Amino acid sequence: MAFSNVQFEPNLCSDPNIQIAYPITETEWKLEKNVLREFECPVCVNYANPPIMMCLNSHIICIDCWKKCQVCPTCRAPKTFTRAFVMEKLHSLINFPCKWEGCSYLGTGIKTNMHEMLCNFFPVRCPLGDCHSCSWAGNMGTIMGHLTSSHNRNFIHANHVVLKSKLFAISRKKDYTVIFKYKGSLFKFYWNFNLAIDSKVRFGMIAIGNGNPIVMFSYSLMFAKRFPISNDCRKLRIMKTQVKKNPADCSVIDRSLPGNSRRPIFYNFEINYDDLLAFCERSLDLKYQVSIEYSHLTNVWS
Ligand SMILES: [Zn+2]
Ligand SMILES: [Zn+2]
Ligand SMILES: [Zn+2]
Ligand SMILES: [Zn+2]
Numbered sequence: 001m002a003f004s005n006v007q008f009e010p011n012l013c014s015d016p017n018i019q020i021a022y023p024i025t026e027t028e029w030k031l032e033k034n035v036l037r038e039f040e041c042p043v044c045v046n047y048a049n050p051p052i053m054m055c056l057n058s059h060i061i062c063i064d065c066w067k068k069c070q071v072c073p074t075c076r077a078p079k080t081f082t083r084a085f086v087m088e089k090l091h092s093l094i095n096f097p098c099k100w101e102g103c104s105y106l107g108t109g110i111k112t113n114m115h116e117m118l119c120n121f122f123p124v125r126c127p128l129g130d131c132h133s134c135s136w137a138g139n140m141g142t143i144m145g146h147l148t149s150s151h152n153r154n155f156i157h158a159n160h161v162v163l164k165s166k167l168f169a170i171s172r173k174k175d176y177t178v179i180f181k182y183k184g185s186l187f188k189f190y191w192n193f194n195l196a197i198d199s200k201v202r203f204g205m206i207a208i209g210n211g212n213p214i215v216m217f218s219y220s221l222m223f224a225k226r227f228p229i230s231n232d233c234r235k236l237r238i239m240k241t242q243v244k245k246n247p248a249d250c251s252v253i254d255r256s257l258p259g260n261s262r263r264p265i266f267y268n269f270e271i272n273y274d275d276l277l278a279f280c281e282r283s284l285d286l287k288y289q290v291s292i293e294y295s296h297l298t299n300v301w302s
Contacts (some may be wrong), residue, residue: 032094042073054084117210127188131177137236140209155180159292162227168286204267217243222289223279
């Protein structure tokens with residue numbers, strides 16, 4: 001766990017990037033560090049968050065590892081459904097450091113859990129890595145700079161655009177990925193088809209990184225022969241869904257997966273290639289509109 005860069009009173013750091021939930025003295029922190037060790041899950045070595053499970057002999061284990069274990073990893077006692085209520089109570093009283101590398105945030109359990117979801121140090125890979133052979137890896141604080149300097153053509157600062165896929169009607173295989181920035185959040189929109197495999201065109205959108213845990217976004221795709229849509233538009237297809245968070249996102253660095261393996265790609269929609277041909281222009285291009293909308297606030301505690 002990263003302890004080295006935690007800042008203390010009275011020298012509270014003036015750097016606006018360093019956030020401290022409330023002042024803590026070095027002596028208090030030394031004490032709390034000893035208590036914190038008791039929260040380390042013996043399997044994943046992360047700090048256990050409530051619900052914290054324990055065995056007959058009071059050894060604790062985090063809920064994720066508890067689900068996978070059959071016996072206590074410390075003493076091999078049979079698995080129980082007993083919760084460590086004292087630890088859970090302590091979790092809300094003592095300070096935990098943010099788990100992301102480079103971050104100096106320190107706050108009580110629930111505050112740190114919340115902070116970690118929004119933290120700029122959340123590690124990410126380049127979301128265009130697969131399609132643009134880019135091996136960049138960094139965090140949510142540096143991704144914007146990377147996208148601007150390296151992928152400006154595939155980085156859209158808008159939530160409502162009409163895009164064009166050239167020569168769609170005579171292509172056998174295509175894939176496209178673009179990044180949207182809207183209301184401070186980043187979204188990866190992608191689609192592809194390969195007629196040699198099947199006739200489906202698959203579309204997906206995901207929030208990059210952890211996504212904002214408080215705000216929900218939805219997105220829609222609209223296909224029409226002509227944009228902007230006019231009243232006499234005879235054929236139109238609109239699809240709308242919520243943007244997924246904590247998704248099966250290949251841009252998130254997932255430490256639970258071995259080596260460089262990625263999670264499978266997630267899609268929202270599947271449309272037959274032939275159905276989309278009906279929207280192609282005489283030029284054989286396909287135009288479609290992508291809109292991202294702010295949908296509603298979620299209750300983060302539920
Ligand atoms: Zn664990
Ligand atoms: Zn045990
Ligand atoms: Zn952090
Ligand atoms: Zn990149």
